[in-house]
Amino acid sequence: MKQSNNSNRAFPTSPESWWIRSTEVHKFPALEEDLKVETAIIGGGITGITTAYLLAKEGLQVALFEADSLFNGTTGHTTAKITAQHGLIYNELIQHFGEDKARLYYQANQNAKEHMEEWIKEHNIECDFQKEDAFIYTNADDYIGKIKKEAAAYEKLGIEGGLTEQIPIDLPHKSAIVMKSQAHFHPLHYLAKMVEQLEKLGVQIYENSVASQMEEGTPPTIRFKNGKRVEADYVISASHFPFHDNRGYFSRLYPERSYVIAAKPVKPVIKGMYINAEQPTRSIRPVTIEGEQMLLFGGDGHKAGQGGKELEHYQALEKFAQEHFNIGEIAYRWSTQDLVTPDKVPYIGELSEGSKVFVATGFRKWGMTNSHVAAQLIRDLIIDKRNPYKELYTPARFKADPGIKKFVKENLNVASHLIGGKLETPDKEIKDIKEGEGAAISIKGKRAGAYKNEKGQLFVVDTTCTHMGCEVNWNSGDRTWDCPCHGSRFTYKGEVLEGPAETPLKLLNDDQIDYTTS
Structure with a gap:
């Protein structure tokens, strides 16, 4: 089923990963x-x-x-990039850990890439493994100096690559850096x-x-x-x-969500893997889907539970893809969540x-x-x-730098959401919820969460996260309840999708709410 977005293009209603859709593996017992x-x-x-x-x-x-x-x-x-190029990281690692440990980080990830390639060849695995150069580019004046510092770090650490005047992709850019012979695959x-x-x-x-x-x-x-x-x-x-x-x-640890869309461009599919240095992140890589050459566009990340209307992040990626690659219909969309250390x-x-x-x-x-x-x-x-x-x-x-500063910042962020969520008074009632919509509502003066499916069936949950008591927010892109404190995620029925929470949200029953008001 499709829905229209603000560009009037057919858009997948529900998120679905191409990797999962195209992989069969037999089930195992509990x-x-x-x-x-x-x-x-x-x-x-x-x-x-x-x-x-x-x-x-x-x-x-x-x-x-x-x-x-x-x-x-x-x-x-x-997005399944097999690469030691993890954004503008190596100059930062040199500053915080020293040159020796920064080199170890590169060697560890580069060796991992090589071991994966060897394993694929040894077992003759058909997983669309493809070697590609990996590029970081910027079109922002503030990041030109950072790109140059990263190139200097590459030279110090013996990384094959460095500054490049041109990238093999038609995108506006003022500076770029390349890491040679990286890869992507079907994970x-x-x-x-x-x-x-x-x-x-x-x-x-x-x-x-x-x-x-x-x-x-x-x-x-x-x-x-x-x-x-x-x-x-x-x-x-x-x-x-x-x-x-x-x-x-x-x-x-703090959780970050990011988004992916897969679409076929009008122009031939590009070579290489790309990610910009500035925000919002725009990641691009080629992929074969159902026999067709397409591109994966990723990015638009934010802290879990703090992204506003999540569907707009998919639409932002689509807008970028359309402006620069004149894409057709969006074949797949999905999102992911990962944890970040200080x-x-x-x-x-x-x-x-x-x-x-x-x-x-x-x-x-x-x-x-x-x-x-x-x-x-x-x-x-x-x-x-x-x-x-x-x-x-x-x-x-x-480490005190940057660890302690980041530690304090993230815990202040958690505290603000823990307190702020309790003080919030939703302005919606059950009767306001439309089919396919979810939102925080007020029931007898208390915060709850309601979702109504396309058949008109209503699901109402207690929005207090069962991990540490923060108030979860509705994720319109994935139709989930997400915690802004530590990233726990729940289905619209309250079931746990991702931890650290272990206990479902309480699903309110007929005795606790009058469904007839919907």
Whole structure:
């Protein structure tokens, strides 16, 4: 079903990822009995699956647990660039960490890219793997100097590339930088093959199995939402948000949403991958969809739950695509959410020195290579093999610059939304909600949330997030309730889509609200 936007172009009504739509993988059972295993991995995305594969290859007994279905989280909604070019990052890393650690960050991600390419060739995987140069460009005067500083960082760190006068794409730009020989692919075709290998290696895979708590004993014990328990010598949290949070990770991570549309341009599809330096972000890469050459346009990001009318972000990408590429109909649209650390480097490693519990999170939308960095690092920590990236990625780090400033800023942001949401008085009532619309409403002086589907059926929830009590906001683009504090997301029925929340929003029943007023 389509809807019209402000340019009168046919537009997908509901978000759907092309990667998920075009990938078949058989289903796995839910955990239905207590289990004892050598290694338990929580999270069935690219990080968890890759870590499971590497550990199983080392001979460890591995069980993988996914709260929903494999691939359905951030991994299934990426733009799928396999690159060590993570925006204008290397000059910043040199300033904050020093040249040696900045070089390690590049080497870690570049090596991950090369390992992925080798694995694809070894297993003859048809996943549309394509090498491309990666460009960062700017048309803003304020960013020309930043591009030049990044080029100087490339030179210091030995990165192949640097300043370029022209980019092979018809976009206005005043300066640009290139990183040579990066890549993109179909991430789920790649992972589907890896899942086949997991099954051959005897890895136990469970879907619809929600890990809720963990006891850090000897061995650690994971408690699942359905009451089942899993004992494991090693526990790895590879979920979007760490399911075990007694170290306060939620206060050192903040969630960002971003958007993707897929469309066919009138002109021939370009070569290369592109992202601008300034805001709002505009990311571009070629893709083959149903046999046709198209482009993915991504960006327009914002903090989760704080983006205003989310459908307008899709429309902003469409406007950009139409202005510069004269696109036809939008074939697919989807959005994603990722976590960002204060210093922009992921948290990967032991929860504490000598711990048997490991975490991998905070990939800042660059998860294709960072996921493999995480898998290799965690494997090496478990098998007691030296890894040069341990100190760089350790979750225990907490640098004063920029960490403490960012930490304070983000927690002030959370506090403002926690308080502000409680003071807000919605001006809508149930009778105001139209079909296909959702909004915060007032019921007997209290804030609630209502959504009416196309059949006129109404769903009303308590809008207080079950994580820490912030008030969720309606996401019109994805038809979800999103928390502006820590990024928890819920369906219009209140079911948990993304953590850190574990408990659904309360769905109000007929005794609590008079539906006849709609």
